[in-house]
Amino acid sequence: MATPFYDKIHNSPVIAAVGDIKKLDQAIESPCEIVFLLTGNIFTLGSFVSRVKDHDMLVFIHLDLLEGFSRDHIALEYIAKEIKPDGIITTKGNLVRQAKELNLFAIQRCFILDSISVESALKAVQKYKPDAVEIMPGIMPRITEKLAKSVRVPIITGGLIEKKSDVIESLKAGALGVSTSNQEIWDM
Numbered sequence: 812m813a814t815p816f817y818d819k820i821h822n823s824p825v826i827a828a829v830g831d832i833k834k835l836d837q838a839i840e841s842p843c844e845i846v847f848l849l850t851g852n853i854f855t856l857g858s859f860v861s862r863v864k865d866h867d868m869l870v871f872i873h874l875d876l877l878e879g880f881s882r883d884h885i886a887l888e889y890i891a892k893e894i895k896p897d898g899i900i901t902t903k904g905n906l907v908r909q910a911k912e913l914n915l916f917a918i919q920r921c922f923i924l925d926s927i928s929v930e931s932a933l934k935a936v937q938k939y940k941p942d943a944v945e946i947m948p949g950i951m952p953r954i955t956e957k958l959a960k961s962v963r964v965p966i967i968t969g970g971l972i973e974k975k976s977d978v979i980e981s982l983k984a985g986a987l988g989v990s991t992s993n994q995e996i997w998d999m
Contacts, residue, residue: 815897816916816942819844819869820965824982826990827997828969830876834994835859841997845869847900847969847990853879857894869897871918874906884909891915904939911940918967920945923954936962945969945990950977952984959985975999 820826823845827838830849838846839862846863848856848870856877863870872890880886887906890896891913898916901907910917919941921932936944941964946955949968959966968981969990978989978996991997 815869816845817965820988824986824988825978825996825999826967826969826988828990828992830992832859834992835862837994838997839863839866839868841994843868843997845871845988848872848896849876849992851877853877856890860894860896864895864897871898871900871916872896873900873920875901875903875920882906887915888913898942900945904935907939907941911942916943917941918943918945920947920969922947923951929954929957932958933961936964940964943967943987947971949981949986949989949991952980955981955984955986972996 823843825843826845826847827841827843828847828849829835829838832850846868848859851859860870887909899910900918900920902920907917907919923929923946943965945967947970950971955968965987967988967990968986972989972991973993981989
């Protein structure tokens with residue numbers, strides 16, 4: 812399961828993060844090879860995922876932001892079997908563990924606010940063993956470098972990525988990829 816992710820992110824380290832469905836077509840038309848879907852509900856999610864996959868792109872859905880789904884194993888099993896994304900994103904460790912049991916690529920999103928949250932992120936990654944970690948905000952190269960050296964999973968940075976230099980600094984610090992909703996960065 813991990814090989815397509817690594818192949819795509821090595822080819823194109825910028826990930827199109829789509830929080831407004833009106834921008835989905837622009838993400839699909841961009842040079843990005845991975846889409847983080849940050850919107851959707853029980854009625855629309857399947858068609859959104861299909862649209863992305865029809866363009867040979869990987870699609871990861873952010874479970875915490877979906878509407879109409881509970882945050883439990885049954886909803887996750889339904890998503891895995893019926894909607895068939897390439898993976899999920901979540902802040903919840905138990906959902907990371909369950910996604911991996913369902914053979915979904917699991918990205919654990921961690922918000923870094925202070926030194927305590929850095930330590931909490933390290934513990935969560937060690938405990939739940941996600942396939943990748945997304946740290947937010949993504950404009951902290953020093954913290955990215957620290958986490959990249961401390962965990963044995965790929966790091967993705969996201970949040971507040973506004974300029975090409977933000978992408979370059981994140982990648983230099985050890986991030987494998989950068990997720991952003993900034994369409995100008997998608998076409999970089």
